[in-house]
Structures are given as structure tokens and as C-alpha cells.
Amino acid sequence: MLGICVIGSGRAGLIHARNFAAGRIAGARLVALVEPVAEARQKACQELELDTAYADHAQALADPRVDAVIVATPTTFHRAIVVAAAQAGKHILCEKPMATNARECDEMIAAAEAARVTLQIGFMRRFDAGFLADKQRVDAGEIGQVVLVKSLTHGPTTPKPWMYDIRTSLGPLAEVNSHDIDSLRWFTGSEFEEVYAIGGNYRSPDARQQYPDFYDNVILCARMQNGMQGSISGAQGVKYGYDARCEILGEKGLITVGSLAANSVVTHTADGSQAAVVQSWRNLFLDAYRAEDEDFVRCILENRAPRAGGPDGKAAVLVVNAGNQSIAERRPVRLGERVG
Amino acid sequence: MLGICVIGSGRAGLIHARNFAAGRIAGARLVALVEPVAEARQKACQELELDTAYADHAQALADPRVDAVIVATPTTFHRAIVVAAAQAGKHILCEKPMATNARECDEMIAAAEAARVTLQIGFMRRFDAGFLADKQRVDAGEIGQVVLVKSLTHGPTTPKPWMYDIRTSLGPLAEVNSHDIDSLRWFTGSEFEEVYAIGGNYRSPDARQQYPDFYDNVILCARMQNGMQGSISGAQGVKYGYDARCEILGEKGLITVGSLAANSVVTHTADGSQAAVVQSWRNLFLDAYRAEDEDFVRCILENRAPRAGGPDGKAAVLVVNAGNQSIAERRPVRLGERVG
């Protein structure tokens, strides 16, 4: 039985922690939690009926019962924790975005390789039943060669103040659109060549004065290395719900995936038809997180490569950086271009 | 150019009149209107830019410019007008329900046959693009042998006081569900054998005291002669819109037709997703009415039988009568049974 430690008890961290605590993931159990804030730590332990919790990840990495860690802290801590975890011989599932830049990613990948531990990145859409069915249909040639992939993520959550500084948070392209970036790579089977992005702050008046370059809405056009096209939109603080949809245009057809409908109930009255909208990625992708956690455990036990590994995480970080540069400099940015 | 006279300027009458007045129907033009109420007559003439209007249908039948009539009066007048029109050599498109009982229908059919004029009944769903596509798919064997046809019509209009007496109005089974009855015959390719119906007055408190047997909501189960099953529901005064949907269950699949969506616009806000509902059969079946009018003209000009003729009208009236008897006597009623 693999012992799992979740580092960070924010929203994503708790999803993973609940999966492992409830015994939903065969072959693994939650044995510890890391959370620096005492109050949040106690609350999480209580909910998870967990005895062991640490304030510092170093303590967890020294705990021999811990075989693997889930890293769900703010992005700036990812590199240090992942490298330390690898050096301690722990397997790692690291949430997206992998890190703040390519150099950090390289260090993390190198550390995991040196220690021969599994390093998986949290692109859980690759485990979602809908996205998987979509991918199967694309791969089966139902729409011929792919021409254009469009992917959007709009989230209801208002950006938190620490996100305002996009030098450290990397902005919505990282927080919200990392998944879309990964989907474009996944569905086109290609790396990004060049991106052009436009960002703007429409719903976050608090950030305007101090962080004039903060954006809560972004569109991005991409040229893929294999000549395919890509288009992404991202939004934070939309009021209507959580929206994650993707369209893949091929030579012979179009595949659409994603829906705003929270359930199948529709009320028809004199005011028209009314239906509930998905309110959170936590509802929408709950099964995907579970499948991701299951596969993480199986990758470790069967000693095979994860569906999304370090290079996938790094590739997304590169696109985020290029996108942010494009927004700032108002010009298309090539991937691998020397960043000013 | 066929000269058309519309008899009755209610809602259905005006739809036909507008089609012919606007020149939308090749080979025919509106030449006259019959409406006994002076005010309604003048209003209709003005809207239709029409010179000729009569208070009595006998005048219209004497007008040599009139080649064909559209009968859109209350049901009780259908027999007399249709028989007179046939005797005057006019072709006839008679709105549903054809008449109040089978004997009247027989007289109308006989008169049209004797005069060798076209007698078409206003089952315009047989001309609707959706229902036609549905029928084509059924006939192409896409779902195998038909097992069960379910059809519903719910209308927003509150029943008018003259409908309260179901002996003369025949009730919602006639006013609302004639189309569903015709659809069951059309999709099963069979006559009705036996029906069982339940009716109730849920939204028409004004009728309760004087017309205790009035119903504004009805469900009906049918056994078809060829062994297939049928199910109908009807409702008047529903607040949410106009609802006409049909489902055909076959041995190998299911076909659904009909939608509540008035257009493709959906607004997603914190209150959920919201869309407009179809508000009237006039919007929903506008193209079907036009196709029906066009085919009526072509049937006359090409001297061929209409898609829905007198026997189709009579068959539906028989089902209405049996259904009403079933509601009253709380037992299944066989078609052709001696009516008490």
C-alpha cells in the first residue's frame, strides 16, 4: 500500500487528499498532509480523519511512511519541493502549472530522472471521459487530419490578490489555461511554434492601479510546429459558472466536447427554459481527478511513464511565458525565442 | 391562377389568408374572405389589402372568381359549408377537426366525391420539415418495425368559453390533439382499434360549475389495429409555450422530433442558462402551413389526391369521439363501437 502525502490544502490539494483518504484509490492511502497555516491544517486533518500533518514539506519527506507526494502549493514553491521530494526518493504528482519557467522545469525533470522516481503533471483533462472519447475519435480518424483546435476555460472564481503579480503567478494563462495549452498539444500531436495573445483586465478593478499589466481575460492564437492552428480563451471571475469546452476542426468534420449543463433538469415556464450551469471544475472533473490519482499509483506500481510527465509540464510553461510576453509586447512570440 | 376564398378569419384562417394574399403560393391568389362579424371582416380585409369580403359563405360560393375555399370556421359549421362548397364545384381545404361525428364526415366525403372536387384536411404536420424527416427515417427502416408512437401537444391558449361544452366543441382531444391522432395513424400506418383516456380540468376554474365534464388536460392510450401502441397527451392553457413533440420507438431504435427552443440563443448567467420557448403553433408551423397550401393548389392543378383527405379527417374524428366517451365512461372504448 503506497503511502501518500498531499502538500498544500487548497482546493486542488483537498480533492486529491479526499480521494486517497476515502480509500477510493486502490493500492494507496493518505498518510500525511503538509500545510503551513495551522488553522487550515487542523481543519483539513479533521475533515480527512487524518492523524499526521506537517507544517513543512521537509518533515513529510523525512517520514518513511510517505512513498509519494502530491504537490498542490502555489506555483513558486513547485521547483524546490519537487526537487527535494525526488532527492528523498518520493514519487511526485505535481499540479499545473509545473513551475514559473523552463529552467525550473528542467531542474525538476533532472531530479526525478536522477532519482528514478515518477514525475507526473496534473493535466487531469487527459483522464476525463469526455476528453478521452474526443481524443479516441480524433485518433480514429473520424474527422481526418486536424486543422484547428479551439479550447476555452472560463472560471467563476475571482482572482486572488496574490495572482495580480503575473511575474510570480504567471496570470490566467497559467492558472486557468494550462489545461487548454495541454489539450492543444494533445489533440494536434505537436509542439507550439508561435503564439499571439491579447489580455485585458475587465472584472478586477482592485488590481488596476498597482498591477496595470494584470489581465483576467485572454485570447491566444497559436501556430503549431506541424502547421495546425490553435485558439484559446481564458477568463477569471465570470459569473455564470465553470466553462471548459473544446472544438476540434478536421479536414472532414468537427468534434465538440464540453457542456455548460450541470444536470439534465430543465424548467420551462412563462420566463422561458431554465437550466443549471456547472459551477466548478471540482464538480465537472471530479471523476477525472480520481482517474488521474489512480493512474499515478498504477504508474508507480507498474513502473511506467505517466500520461503527462515533466516534458508536458515544461511545454505548457513555455507557452504560458511566450503568451505573457506576447501580451506585454503586443507581438507574436516564437517558442524558444530568447526572452527579453 | 386559382382564386382562393378563406372562410373564417380566426387564427388559422388568417394564416392561410396571408399565405395566399402575399403571393407566396404559386398558382393561386386570395380573391375573397368570409367572416360574419363585420369588425373582424374589415380588419382582415385591411391587413390583407383585400377588396372582396362576404358575411356569408353562400355569397362566396356564388362568386365565379372563387375556385377553392379554405374552411376555418368553428367545427360545427364544417359539414354544411363543405357540402355546399362541393355542390358549388369548389375545391376544399377543411381545417381539423373535420366535423363533430362520423356521419357528418361521410356526408362531406360523399359530396366532394360526387362533385369531383379536392377535399383536403388541415393536418399540416404532414408538411412540416421535421415530421417529414421523421417519417422518412421511419419508412427507411432506421428503427425497424414501429412499436410505440408517443405524441403530445400542449398549447398556451386558455380554452375559450364556447369550448367548454364538449358535445359541440369535442374538447381538447379535437382542438389540440387532432394532429397527434393523425400522427399516430401516419407513423404506425394503422387505424386505431381501441382507446382509453383520462381527462381533467386543472386550469379552467370558470368552466367547473356549469361544465363539470370539461377537461383541459388529457392522456390517452391506444391499441392500433396492427398491434402497435400509441400514447397521446394534450393540454390547454399551459403557461410555458407551445409544445408539440413526438417519439417513435421501434424494434431497433428511437426517433424524437420537436423542440421547445424558439431559437438558438441561450443566455448563461448566475441564474443559470436561459432560453426562449416556442410561443405559438403559428410560429412553429408557419412553413408547414405554407407547404400545405402549396400542395393543396398542386393537388387541384395536377388532379391528384391530397396527402390528408376526407377519410383521414374522419378517422381522427372517430378517435376523438371514442376518447371523449372513454373519459366519460371511464373504460376503454373500441373504435366503431355503438356509441351510447
Next chain:
Amino acid sequence: MLGICVIGSGRAGLIHARNFAAGRIAGARLVALVEPVAEARQKACQELELDTAYADHAQALADPRVDAVIVATPTTFHRAIVVAAAQAGKHILCEKPMATNARECDEMIAAAEAARVTLQIGFMRRFDAGFLADKQRVDAGEIGQVVLVKSLTHGPTTPKPWMYDIRTSLGPLAEVNSHDIDSLRWFTGSEFEEVYAIGGNYRSPDARQQYPDFYDNVILCARMQNGMQGSISGAQGVKYGYDARCEILGEKGLITVGSLAANSVVTHTADGSQAAVVQSWRNLFLDAYRAEDEDFVRCILENRAPRAGGPDGKAAVLVVNAGNQSIAERRPVRLGERVG
């Protein structure tokens, strides 16, 4: 920690067994299984990583680690097992249909009451997120007073030979439509007064000769005691998927629940739009089964009445019996009528 024993390792039994074996249900664990067929028993134990399995339920009832049983055997065994379980002081979740007739139901209810154990009936749609949202909207008055409830269940599974004898199996009204019957009671808040049903065998040629009264397709009209109307359709062996939808017509609107879409993926090609259909109630209601199992455990621990208890099970059995009698005698049958 409640010890759970699942009796019967058919499809429904395994769903419950998997829930408890995987630790998905807080406060309870699977401790034993009863399955008379050795091969099936071993296969189930292997899948569930379970040590203890019995060939006979009496052995399980004697096992002190068993606190509660899930009864998922063929209907004919329900009475004997439930009564014995109650007498052994075990709490009971009994699958639908509860039993073959009202007398059996009464014995089961009496035994549970005498032993003061929980007796819950497996109407898991009451735990489905969609149906619950539907019920909330109805109860909140969004569509005013209910007028008509329509509910359908069409299943892909071909009837098994033992179902052909409807005297013991009770036919599709029990196997397939028990849930719809329960939904009509739930949404109208009323008992059934009278039903009329039509059945036919359309897809089961094997049964025709020996079981001429077997039906694999049924429609049923109902009059509820409070004057509301109900309509049900049931089908076995439909090829297209698993179909469970419900519509509630109120004075002021309509609520629809249920969808055929298996996921949100749609492929658009020259052949049109194509989407996957739900293939099994096991997929559709997996979360509902889990919520049902969770509530069963909580009802026991908190000593409160289950959402669907013995009287709910009995009420559905009465409707099934009346419906079958109506099909056989081709007349409406009142509930509580002396059964011939």
C-alpha cells in the same frame, strides 16, 4: 463500522458490493456475500477481494459481523430473506420490486417493525442528482400544482427466460417500471387510484409460444387519488441504450429530466451529428446507488426512517399487480380492487 452482507451477486448486487468493498461508504464495510452458484460466488469474491462468502443467506444471518444486508436476489425470494433477516436483527436494504404481492410486503414490513430494524427499498432515483433537483423545483412551486407526470424507462437488456412467466417475475412493469411508479408517487405526492395498461411482445419471439401473455413493451395511464394524471412507458430489449426520462407538467410550467447523451462529445461529419447514448443504468445511476448506500448506513446510525421504506415498496407492488391485471383483462383496474 457497520458490517454489510450483500445477498445476490447479480448486476444490482455487485453495484452495492463494490460500493461497500471499496470503502466508498463511510461507516460501513462489506464483510460477506451470499451467492448460491459456486462459480459466481468465487468470481465475485475475487473481484471484491473478499474472504467470506456463503451459499445460503441463513449462514450470513448467523454471522455476528453482519449488521445489515442488501437483498438483491430474484423477487420471489425477497419475502423469505427479508423476514429472516429482520428476525435475526439485521437492517435491510431490499431491491425493487419489494415482493410479488401486497401480502408479502405486509409480512416484511411487520417483521422489520417487530425487530425495530431499518427496512429500505431500492428506489435509487430518489438519490439521483437530477431527479432530486427536479423534485426540489417541483416542491419550490416553480411549475405550480402538478397536473401530469410522465415517466419512461427503456432498457437495452433482452428479457431473461425466467422473466417470461409474469406470474413470478411480474413482468417489465416490475423489473423496469418500478422506478417510474415510484417517481409518480414521489412527484404527485399521492397514491394511485386506478390504472389502465396495454402490453405487447414485440422483440422477444422466443417467449411467444409458451408465454403468450408475456409483454416486453407497456404503456400505462394512471389516475392518482388527488386527481393528478400519470403516464408510464416501459420497454425491454431496446437496442439503442438505456433511457430514463421524466416530465412533470404543472399548472404553470413543465420540468424535464433525463438525457440520452452518454457524454458531451459530438462528432459532426458529412453523415450528420453523432453522439454516444447512455448504455446502462449502471453508468447512469452509479452516483445514485452510492448516495443510496450512504443514506442507508446513515439511517441506521442515526436511527431515522429511510427515504423509501416498506410502504413505498408495497405501493409500487400494488400498482404493478393492478397494471398486469389491466393488461390481462383489458380494462382499467382500481388499486385495492379484489384481485380475481
Next chain:
Amino acid sequence: MLGICVIGSGRAGLIHARNFAAGRIAGARLVALVEPVAEARQKACQELELDTAYADHAQALADPRVDAVIVATPTTFHRAIVVAAAQAGKHILCEKPMATNARECDEMIAAAEAARVTLQIGFMRRFDAGFLADKQRVDAGEIGQVVLVKSLTHGPTTPKPWMYDIRTSLGPLAEVNSHDIDSLRWFTGSEFEEVYAIGGNYRSPDARQQYPDFYDNVILCARMQNGMQGSISGAQGVKYGYDARCEILGEKGLITVGSLAANSVVTHTADGSQAAVVQSWRNLFLDAYRAEDEDFVRCILENRAPRAGGPDGKAAVLVVNAGNQSIAERRPVRLGERVG
């Protein structure tokens, strides 16, 4: 009664011609047609039951029965014909794209103003019921301030050889996306400030050698002058149907308009759910073309400005030119920038 002459008997020309020939447009009638190709001219006259047809537009402009012209020729002829028509005192409805560059547009606008004739541009989506409902909801503030407008048009028609030279045809941005460009202006209430576009040839192998800069697929990101964002995609020769959808993201919600469903019929079988896809803009926007023609006539009769006039046509041409330049130069292009 206004006399209408349609210039050009291609697909768009025939739609207008049929509207006016059939008398569907109150206050106007088709009196003549201009088509240089004899065979096409005769065929059109026959279909339209029209006596008068000219090989040259100059002849039509000299015909005193002609009060207004519909210009539906290839784009390169628009300027000359519109200017001549204005000078002849004829009112003008000119199809999109208005012309090949801004200077031509200016000449056309000036000529119409000098002659005091109506000059309307064929942005018929502004007359579509769905897009109008969408606009109403936006203007009513249902989603707050607009943030981002996304609009796509994918058409099934393979590009014709004359379109391969984008210097004269202006490419798909003009042929296909003129409507999307207009929608962005309409829904944002703003002019374009800067665009960035990516084009590629994915389905037109014939064009590759001789016209390496031809593209049949394009994505475009836009910065509007008022700070809003815009995103467009265009495709020619998609196999699956005609696809025109738009999404408007506001501060408080999202509005979607457009649907791929050709009708409401869905077949569910063992192969899944299957529905027909809209096959042509001619089906989808038939009512919009009629409403556009009606409004054109009313604008003339009531002497009021058209819903989409010369400046709207010019604005779209400017965006097309900037987009094509962006594709060629792989950089964002500001509107009004000196074109190389």
C-alpha cells in the same frame, strides 16, 4: 411598387431574385436581371418567370422600370456598378464584401450620398431572428459590459479557382468572415483597433503550387478600440455542413447563438444518436435574407438609413485587408496603418 433589378445570378443573387420574384417583399417586384453568361441568364429567367434580362448592368441602369438594384457580382465589380447605379439614381443593396479596399468604398459612399440614394450592405445576420434576439439581450444588459465576442463561420463549399488569388478575391476573410467581422462591430459597438491572423491551406491542394499564399482556414484575434476583445475563425470546404455560431462573453454572463442542428429530428440506435447538420447558409439564413430585402425596400420608401450602410461595409473591408496583411507579414496590423 418599386422595380428591382438583381445584378449577378450566383447563389446570393438568386436568393434575392427569388424573394422579389415571388412577391414575398411587399412594395417591390423583380423587373429585371443582369447576368453576362447567356446560359445562366436564360436559366435564371426561366426559374424566375422573368421576361427582362440584360447582359450588361449599364442596360439595366438605363431601364426606367428599375428603381433599385441588388449587386451580387464578384467583388471586383462592386465599385464600378455601385457608382454607376448611384449616378443613375438607383437605390443599391450591395452584397459583402463591399469592395476590395477602402478607397473603392469611399467612392461608392460618396456616389450614393451625392445622388441621395440608399446604399445598403448585405450583412443579413443583422436581420436573423437569432442574432437579433442575441443583440437585444446584450443591449438589455443581461450579461453586463461585453468583454469578448467570438464568431465563427465554416462553410461546406470548396473554394472556387478564382478565389485562389487573394489579391482580387480577398480570401476567406472576405468571402466567409465578412459577417463575423460585422458581428464583432455590432456586438461590441466599437471599431477594430488591431488584428492578428493566421491562415493556412489545409483542404485545397490544387491551389498550393500556384497560389502559395492562399488559405482556406483562418483564425483572427482582435483588439477593439473600446478595449474589448474579438476572435474569429473561418473555414472553407469543411465537409460537415454550414456552421455559423457566435458567443458573447460579458462581465456577468455568456450568450451563445447558432446551432448545427438542421431540424429537431434525432435518431437513437445502436450506433448512437444521429441528427442532420445545417447544409447551407441558404437554408439557415433564408428568413434573414427576406427580412433584409424587406427592410431595404422600407428604407427606400420611408427614406431612412439602412441597418448596415456604406461605412459598415468599408469597416469590414478594412479588417479584411488588415487580416490578410497580418497573415502575410506574420505580425499584428493596426487598422488605418499605411498598407505596404
